[in-house]
Amino acid sequence: MDDYDIVVAGGGPVGCFAAKQLALKGRHVAIFEEHMTIGEPVHCAGLVTQRVLDISKCSKIGIIQNKIYGAYIHSPSGTTLTIGDKKVHGLVINRQKFDENIAQKAQKAGASLSLEHKVVSAKKQENHITLSIQKNEQTQTVRCNILIGADGSHSSIRKIFGFPYPIEMLQGISAELSDTTLDPRFVHIFIGHNIAPGFFAWVIPTNTHGTTARIGLCIGKQSNHPLQHYYAALLQQPILQETTVMKRFGGVIPLGPLKKTTNDNVMIVGDAAAQIKPTSGGGIYPGLFCAVQCASVAEEALQKQQFNGQFLKHYHTKWTKEIGRELSLGMQFRKIFTNLTDEHLNKYLEKLNNHKTIEIINTYGDIDYPSKLALPLIRTSPSLLTLAPVMLRRNKH
Numbered sequence: 111m112d113d114y115d116i117v118v119a120g121g122g123p124v125g126c127f128a129a130k131q132l133a134l135k136g137r138h139v140a141i142f143e144e145h146m147t148i149g150e151p152v153h154c155a156g157l158v159t160q161r162v163l164d165i166s167k168c169s170k171i172g173i174i175q176n177k178i179y180g181a182y183i184h185s186p187s188g189t190t191l192t193i194g195d196k197k198v199h200g201l202v203i204n205r206q207k208f209d210e211n212i213a214q215k216a217q218k219a220g221a222s223l224s225l226e227h228k229v230v231s232a233k234k235q236e237n238h239i240t241l242s243i244q245k246n247e248q249t250q251t252v253r254c255n256i257l258i259g260a261d262g263s264h265s266s267i268r269k270i271f272g273f274p275y276p277i278e279m280l281q282g283i284s285a286e287l288s289d290t291t292l293d294p295r296f297v298h299i300f301i302g303h304n305i306a307p308g309f310f311a312w313v314i315p316t317n318t319h320g321t322t323a324r325i326g327l328c329i330g331k332q333s334n335h336p337l338q339h340y341y342a343a344l345l346q347q348p349i350l351q352e353t354t355v356m357k358r359f360g361g362v363i364p365l366g367p368l369k370k371t372t373n374d375n376v377m378i379v380g381d382a383a384a385q386i387k388p389t390s391g392g393g394i395y396p397g398l399f400c401a402v403q404c405a406s407v408a409e410e411a412l413q414k415q416q417f418n419g420q421f422l423k424h425y426h427t428k429w430t431k432e433i434g435r436e437l438s439l440g441m442q443f444r445k446i447f448t449n450l451t452d453e454h455l456n457k458y459l460e461k462l463n464n465h466k467t468i469e470i471i472n473t474y475g476d477i478d479y480p481s482k483l484a485l486p487l488i489r490t491s492p493s494l495l496t497l498a499p500v501m502l503r504r505n506k507h
C-alpha cells in the first residue's frame with residue numbers, strides 16, 4: 111500500500127494548486143485524476159481577472175487569449191447598457207492550457223500525478239484515510255494523513271464524508287464559435303426569462319480580432335424549458351447570425367458556500383465546496399484563493415501531526431472569514447435577482463443607464479468582489495432603492 115502525507119482527489123486547477131504548495135514544503139503528495147488528459151473536458155467560459163494569474167503564478171504565454179474592457183448588457187426588452195471601456199476588467203484564458211500549466215507546476219514541485227485514476231471509495235481508519243483508486247479494471251489501495259477533495263461540482267468526497275450539499279446546481283451549456291464579427295474588447299450579457307431564466311447568457315470574444323467567441327448560458331431550477339431550448343434561442347441573437355459552432359460542452363455550477371468543509375483527516379475545496387461567485391458563476395479565483403488556505407492549514411496539521419476535524423476546521427474559519435461573506439452576499443443578491451420579473455429587470459437596467467451611474471460602475475465594478483459596488487451605487491442613485499420593496503415583497507413568496 112502506498113502511503114502519502116496528502117492525497118488530492120481531482121486534478122483540476124484547484125486540486126493541483128493546493129498540491130503544488132504542499133509539495134513545495136517537501137510533503138509527499140499524490141494527485142489522482144479520473145480523466146486521461148488534464149483540462150479536458152472543458153466546462154468553462156474562461157473569463158477571469160488578473161488576480162487568477164497573479165495568485166497561480168501561471169505563465170501568460172499561450173494562456174491569455176484576449177482582454178476584456180467592458181460589457182454590453184442586453185435587457186429582456188432589447189435595450190442595451192454599455193459599461194466599461196478604458197481599463198481591462200477581465201482576461202479570456204485558454205482553460206485547458208491554464209489547467210495544464212498548474213498541473214505541470216505541481217509535478218515540478220514534486221507532487222505525483224496519476225491520470226485515468228478514479229477515487230472510488232475512501233474511509234477513515236484510525237488516524238488516516240484509506241482510499242481505493244481504480245484504473246481500468248484494476249483497483250489499488252493508498253493511504254494518507256489528509257485527503258483533499260478537489261473533485262469538482264459532483265464531488266464524491268463531499269458525498270462519502272457527509273458534507274452538506276450546495277444550495278443550488280445551475281445547469282450550463284457553452285460553445286466555441288468561429289466566423290463571429292464582434293468588438294473584441296466587449297462581452298455581451300443577456301438577461302431575461304426567455305433567454306436564461308435564473309442566470310444569464312454570455313458571448314465572449316476569444317481573440318483580439320473578434321472573429322472567434324465562447325458563448326453559453328446557465329439556467330436555474332425555475333426554468334420552463336430544457337437547456338437546449340435556451341441555447342437554440344441564444345444562437346438566434348442577431349450578433350451570432352452566420353457564425354459556426356466548432357465545439358459544444360456542458361457543465362454544472364454549484365452555488366451556496368458550504369457550512370462545513372472539514373472533517374477528521376478530510377478537507378474539501380473549489381467546486382467540491384461550492385466556492386463559486388453566485389453572481390457570475392466564476393469559480394477559479396475563489397477556488398484558488400481557498401486552496402491557499404487549505405494548503406496552509408494542511409501543512410500546519412502535518413507539522414503538528416493533528417489531523418482531527420477540530421484542527422482542520424481552521425481552514426473553514428479562514429476561508430469563510432476572507433471570502434465567505436462575499437459569497438454569502440452573492441447568494442442574497444442572487445435571491446433578489448431570481449425573483450425579478452422581466453419587467454423589473456427592464457426598469458432596473460433603465461435606472462442604471464445614465465452617465466453618473468455608469469461612471470460609478472466603471473470605477474467600483476470588480477468581477478471578483480461585486481459587493482464593493484453596492485454602496486457607491488445606492489449613494490449615487492438612491493432611486494434604485496425604489497425597486498427594493500418590490501424585490502423584498504416578491505422574495506417572501
Ligand SMILES: Cc1cc2nc3c(=O)[nH]c(=O)nc-3n(C[C@H](O)[C@H](O)[C@H](O)COP(=O)(O)OP(=O)(O)OC[C@H]3O[C@@H](n4cnc5c(N)ncnc54)[C@H](O)[C@@H]3O)c2cc1C
Pocket residue numbers: 119120121122123124125142143144145149153154155156157158227228229230260261262263265266282283284326360361362363379380381382386391392393394395397
Ligand atoms: C458553463 C460554465 C462556465 C464557467 N465559466 C467560468 C468562468 O468564465 N470563469 C471562472 O472563473 N469560472 C467559470 N466556471 C467555473 C469553473 O469552471 C470552476 O469553478 C473550476 O473549474 C473549479 O475548479 P476545481 O478544480 O474546483 O474543479 P474542476 O475543474 O471541476 O476539477 C475537478 C477535477 O476532479 C476530477 N474528478 C472528479 N471526480 C473524481 C474522482 N472520483 N477521482 C478522480 N478525479 C475526479 C475531474 O475529472 C476534474 O478534473 C464555469 C463553469 C461552467 C460549468
